[in-house]
Structure formats: C-alpha cells, structure tokens
Amino acid sequence: MEATGIYWKSLAKYLYDYGYKVSVVNPARIKGFAISKLSCAKTDKADSVLIADFCEAMKPEAWYPQPLYIQELQQLVNRLNVLINHKTQETNRLEGASKAIANNIQIYKIIISFLDSYHGIFGDDKLG
Incomplete structure (x- = not known):
C-alpha cells in the first residue's frame, strides 16, 4: 500500500494483526514506477493494478508495526x-x-x- 493520508497506518496494522504480509511504499516510488511504464491512467482500478505490478516487480520489504x-x-x-x-x-x-x-x-x-x-x-x- 501507499503511505498516504492518515488511514494507512491503521489499515497496515489491521492487516498485519490478521497475518497478512504488508508493504508500505512511498507514493513517489509508485509514481516513478508508473512513469517508467508510461502509465497515465488515474482510476482506483488502474492504481491498484499499478501497485500490484510494482510489488511484483520491486518486491518491497515487509512492514512491521513499531514497538x-x-x-x-x-x-x-x-x-x-x-x-x-x-x-x-x-x-x-x-x-x-x-x-x-x-x-x-x-x-x-x-x-x-x-x-x-x-x-x-x-x-x-x-x-x-
């Protein structure tokens, strides 16, 4: 997921608590990835596909909640x-x-x- 707004931490913690592997990525990295793919679509569906492609290609590290x-x-x-x-x-x-x-x-x-x-x-x- 992208680290945007105020809700990402709660969602990341929720998913982590239920055993999901969570990666939190700076939105600038996703944007740079989109530019490299010449992707310009800005819909929620296109963004979700782009983020999935980014994770598959870049393998971002897992996120863990801080103590x-x-x-x-x-x-x-x-x-x-x-x-x-x-x-x-x-x-x-x-x-x-x-x-x-x-x-x-x-x-x-x-x-x-x-x-x-x-x-x-x-x-x-x-x-x-």
Whole structure:
C-alpha cells in the first residue's frame, strides 16, 4: 500500500494483526514506477493494478508495526511540536498586540494633550 493520508497506518496494522504480509511504499516510488511504464491512467482500478505490478516487480520489504514505546514517543514528540508552534503563534500575536496597544496609547496621549490645551476655552467644569 501507499503511505498516504492518515488511514494507512491503521489499515497496515489491521492487516498485519490478521497475518497478512504488508508493504508500505512511498507514493513517489509508485509514481516513478508508473512513469517508467508510461502509465497515465488515474482510476482506483488502474492504481491498484499499478501497485500490484510494482510489488511484483520491486518486491518491497515487509512492514512491521513499531514497538508501542516508539509509537508513544512519536505521539509525544508530535504533541510537543504542536505546542511549540502554538507558543510561537501566540508570541507573535502578543508582540503584534503590544505594538498596537502602544500605538493606541500614544494616540490617546496626543488627544488628551490636545484637549488639555483647549481646557480653558470650555471652562473648568466641562473637561474636568
């Protein structure tokens, strides 16, 4: 099978658990094989025949599931990468917000200063 999408691992594990020999191949290898055969049909049936031909000709090695501790470690590393990306995004948002807030504060200081300069025109009770 081709290693595409998110479902190949579950299917490969399922087939392996039921005693089938499973090979998982990079889709680029299948595509290269198709080009070498001058195959350009893109239907599910044509793809399945092409993959079968590839396996018969190239004899890809059998796939075995990784030990559970490796799978768990990969999940932890993936989660860590997601959290690092979120932290970076939030840091960037915070920096952008800080600049916007600083600009707004500066604008309001100018407005207050402007209004203070005209305070005497309206009397002390108007602008306080």
